[in-house]
Amino acid sequence: MAFNIHLERGDSLVPRYVKPIMRYCRLPGGLYYLSIVRPGKRIPLETAINMENYGQVFITGSCKNVERQGFFRLHLNEYKTVETITCLAPFPIDIHNLYSLWGKNEKLLNNLQLRFEMALITDLFDYFKEPWAYAIYHDKFDLLLEDLNNLMTSTVGVPGFSLISNLIEMYKKNKWRALSADQNDIVEEKFNTASYPKLLEKKLLDFIRDHLDSLPMYAHPIMIKAILEGFNKSPMFSY
Structure with a gap:
């Protein structure tokens, strides 16, 4: 399932996509997969991670042991805003709330970078279920x-x-x-x-x-x- 491809035309003949592209599905074997990426031309990951302005990546869990703890990969761009979210879990993923994180600065996410570097975040799924984040998920x-x-x-x-x-x-x-x-x-x-x-x-x-x-x-x-x-x-x- 893929949805929420939003664009704006304005005065330009070429449409400008302003919202991220989200893909969510249930894979054979019962695992749930989520991908949230920025719109536009895709750059192969092997190329992107070697670019100077790629940013930082924060990961909890492992794809090799996903049954024990869901895999969560969050990529911050050079401006420290959320650019990519990739999840794989044996349970349904809260896609609507996680979609709200895209484009947000890590400071707004309760100082995500500092907390991660201090080893205070062991599971990003649990971290984004904490009460501090509820305002970000509000529809207004x-x-x-x-x-x-x-x-x-x-x-x-x-x-x-x-x-x-x-x-x-x-x-x-x-x-x-x-x-x-x-x-x-x-x-x-x-x-x-x-x-x-x-x-x-x-x-x-x-x-x-x-x-x-x-x-x-x-x-x-x-x-x-x-x-x-x-x-x-x-x-x-x-x-």
Whole structure:
């Protein structure tokens, strides 16, 4: 089974595919196979892994012992966003939730790279079932990301100042080479001194507040207030 091939034409006569291609099937012998890849021309794996900008790969399980633990391979591209997901398991795979991971930065995935390097992730199937990931699986989460992206490209704080425009100018001066440590510090300082952090936090909290029924695992101020009020009213905590 293969589905969700989404494209946009816009003003171009050539269609532009913007969503990943997902294939999911049950193989002879009862194993379940999942592949999520970016749209476009496929490059043979043997060639791709030898390219300087290939990125990183994180694997749990083994194809040779898949009955014991499902095989999960996740590929991050050079920008540390999920580009390829390959799974093989003796159980049905949660394809819709895993599909939501494509294109997400590893920082958004609960600092995936750091946790993997610290040997805190032994099974990626279990890792992506943990409560921290539920917001990413919400059907309105992509709208939140779009809203946050629009905020980051807007002028905030100082009139006429846009962090993204400023960042582009820095890259132009660098002839599109990576920024130095000092330049990164300047960008971080500008980000923190503008109103971006507070506005981003507010939009995220508003998103969780609007969907508390389906996202009760997050410590929203409303939930904390309700818990504390319960403590204050309980005779168990009165002295």
